[in-house]
Amino acid sequence: METAGKHILIVGVDDSEHSIYALEWTLDKFFSSTSSNLPFKLIIVHARPHAASIIGLAGPGAADVFPYVELDLKKAAERVMDKAKGLCEQKLVQNVSFEVLEGDPRNVMCDIVDKYQASILVVGSHGYGVIKRAVLGSVSDYLAHHAHCSVMIVKRPKTKH
Numbered sequence: 001m002e003t004a005g006k007h008i009l010i011v012g013v014d015d016s017e018h019s020i021y022a023l024e025w026t027l028d029k030f031f032s033s034t035s036s037n038l039p040f041k042l043i044i045v046h047a048r049p050h051a052a053s054i055i056g057l058a059g060p061g062a063a064d065v066f067p068y069v070e071l072d073l074k075k076a077a078e079r080v081m082d083k084a085k086g087l088c089e090q091k092l093v094q095n096v097s098f099e100v101l102e103g104d105p106r107n108v109m110c111d112i113v114d115k116y117q118a119s120i121l122v123v124g125s126h127g128y129g130v131i132k133r134a135v136l137g138s139v140s141d142y143l144a145h146h147a148h149c150s151v152m153i154v155k156r157p158k159t160k161h
Contacts, residue, residue: 006038006040006041007040007041007119008041008043008116008117008119008120009030009040009041009042009043009120009122010042010043010044010045010109010112010113010116010120010121011023011026011044011045011084011121011123012045012046012047012121012122012123012124012139013044013046013080013081013083014046014047014080015076015079016124016126017156018124018125018126018154018155018156020083020087020124021124021154022122022124022125022154023044023084023124024087024091025154026042026122028091030042031091032091040119042088042093042095042096042097043096043097043116043118044084044088044096044098045098045099045100045101045109045112046077046080046081046084046099046100046101047104047105048073048074048101048102048103049073049102049103049104050102050103051066051069051070051073052066084098099112105139106139106142106143106146109121109123109139110143110146110148113148113149117149119150120149120152121143121147121150121151121152122151122152123139123151123152123154124140124153124155124156125140125156126138126140140153
C-alpha cells in the first residue's frame with residue numbers, strides 16, 4: 001500500500017465485543033470508499049498478554065502449565081485477528097496490516113503509536129462502571145492520557161433489554 005502522504009490509523013483489538021464494534025465502526029466511518037486513494041493506512045493491533053502474567057507466581061508446577069497457557073494465548077490471538085481480517089474482507093477494506101504484539105495493552109499501544117507515528121489510535125470502551133474501572137484500570141483512559149496521538153474511544157450503543 002502506498003503510504004506517502006497517508007496518515008497512520010491504528011485500531012487496537014482484543015476478544016471483546018466492544019473492541020470488534022470499534023473496528024467495525026472505524027471501517028464504516030473511515031474506509032467505506034472503494035477508492036484506493038484513502039487518506040489513511042490502517043494497522044490493526046492485538047496486544048497478547050505474556051503467559052507469565054497470566055500464571056503469575058503460581059509456585060511449583062507453574063512451569064508445567066506454561067506451555068498450555070502460551071498455546072491458549074496464541075490461539076486466542078489468532079481468533080481475534082481472524083475476526084478482524086474477516087471484517088475487513090466483508091467491508092472490502094484491503095491493504096491492511098495486522099500485528100500481534102506481546103505485552104500489556106497500555107504499553108503495546110503507546111509503543112506502536114510511536115513506532116508508526118500514528119495520527120489516530122482507535123480503541124473500544126468496555127463500559128466499566130466507576131468501581132470496576134478503579135479496580136481493573138481502564139486501558140482506553142490510560143491511552144487517552146499517554147498515547148502521542150489523537151485517541152478515539154468508540155462506545156457501543158446501549159442495548160435495550
